[in-house]
Amino acid sequence: MVSSADGTGIRAWCNDGVGTPVLVCNGLGAPPAAWPRIIARDSGYRVVTWYQRGLGGSQRPADRSRVRIEDHTDDARAVLDAFEMPSATVMGWSLGVNVAFELALEDPARVRAVLAVAGVPGGSYSSLFGTLGVPRRLRAPMGRLSSRLLPVVGPLLPLVAASLPPWYDLLSPAAVRGPTQEAVHPGPLRAVLHEFSRHDWAWFRYLADAVAQHAPLDVSTVRCPVTFLAGRYDSLVDIADVRAAARSVPGARLREMAGTHFLPLQYPQVMIEELRRLAPPRAEH
Numbered sequence: 001m002v003s004s005a006d007g008t009g010i011r012a013w014c015n016d017g018v019g020t021p022v023l024v025c026n027g028l029g030a031p032p033a034a035w036p037r038i039i040a041r042d043s044g045y046r047v048v049t050w051y052q053r054g055l056g057g058s059q060r061p062a063d064r065s066r067v068r069i070e071d072h073t074d075d076a077r078a079v080l081d082a083f084e085m086p087s088a089t090v091m092g093w094s095l096g097v098n099v100a101f102e103l104a105l106e107d108p109a110r111v112r113a114v115l116a117v118a119g120v121p122g123g124s125y126s127s128l129f130g131t132l133g134v135p136r137r138l139r140a141p142m143g144r145l146s147s148r149l150l151p152v153v154g155p156l157l158p159l160v161a162a163s164l165p166p167w168y169d170l171l172s173p174a175a176v177r178g179p180t181q182e183a184v185h186p187g188p189l190r191a192v193l194h195e196f197s198r199h200d201w202a203w204f205r206y207l208a209d210a211v212a213q214h215a216p217l218d219v220s221t222v223r224c225p226v227t228f229l230a231g232r233y234d235s236l237v238d239i240a241d242v243r244a245a246a247r248s249v250p251g252a253r254l255r256e257m258a259g260t261h262f263l264p265l266q267y268p269q270v271m272i273e274e275l276r277r278l279a280p281p282r283a284e285h
């Protein structure tokens with residue numbers, strides 16, 4: 001257990017690997033298993049991550065208001081310190097993209113590079129439901145309304161996942177040509193969703209609504225290498241917003257894939273390829 005800046009006990013995790021340091025800022029409630037190739041002990045990376053406040057064994061803060069992105073960023077620093085990492089390549093997924101860029105803006109010396117997966121730097125609720133054609137002015141209210149269903153829908157996620165066909169059957173014939181052929185069967189997804197089902201979904205909803213208060217960030221001053229990965233079928237993050245974020249970061253690279261919000265599970269090989277492009281693995285002691 002790692003103590004964060006406000007004294008909250010955070011359950012941290014390490015793959016016990018030796019190599020280039022990597023900090024994973026995960027999606028809300030996601031376990032390390034969401035990154036199957038990255039977390040392997042022999043991946044060439046020393047990977048650390050944590051479970052968000054009140055989830056997966058981490059404590060809830062004594063002050064319930066301390067669940068802002070800034071608080072999650074304090075947790076990220078605490079994890080880096082606990083594992084004696086002065087700096088690291090930072091990977092963010094979904095909510096974790098907010099945390100990754102907060103850290104890059106606040107403590108640029110600690111962030112060697114950012115791999116931003118299926119997320120935008122702030123304004124998360126305004127990016128919801130873009131693929132469904134929902135007008136932007138309605139997205140945040142719909143996001144808050146949808147969050148009210150989490151205590152009911154959350155525990156059912158494993159049952160839904162168990163009935164899913166392979167990802168390539170969920171997409172159109174045109175979409176499965178090319179790199180999508182490597183998309184995996186949702187077996188790993190089932191395992192992740194099974195862990196999801198154990199969450200206190202009322203608390204999960206509280207955390208999600210707190211994330212919605214995070215305003216869009218000005219990332220034009222970020223100078224470390226940055227890569228954005230976006231899914232063209234992502235209903236939770238509007239790909240137009242990811243494109244705009246990539247344009248605003250000097251020298252940033254954008255890769256779009258025929259995938260959904262679950263890119264780390266759909267494209268595990270792409271994840272490690274893109275990580276290696278930003279941060280080649282090497283022995284570090």
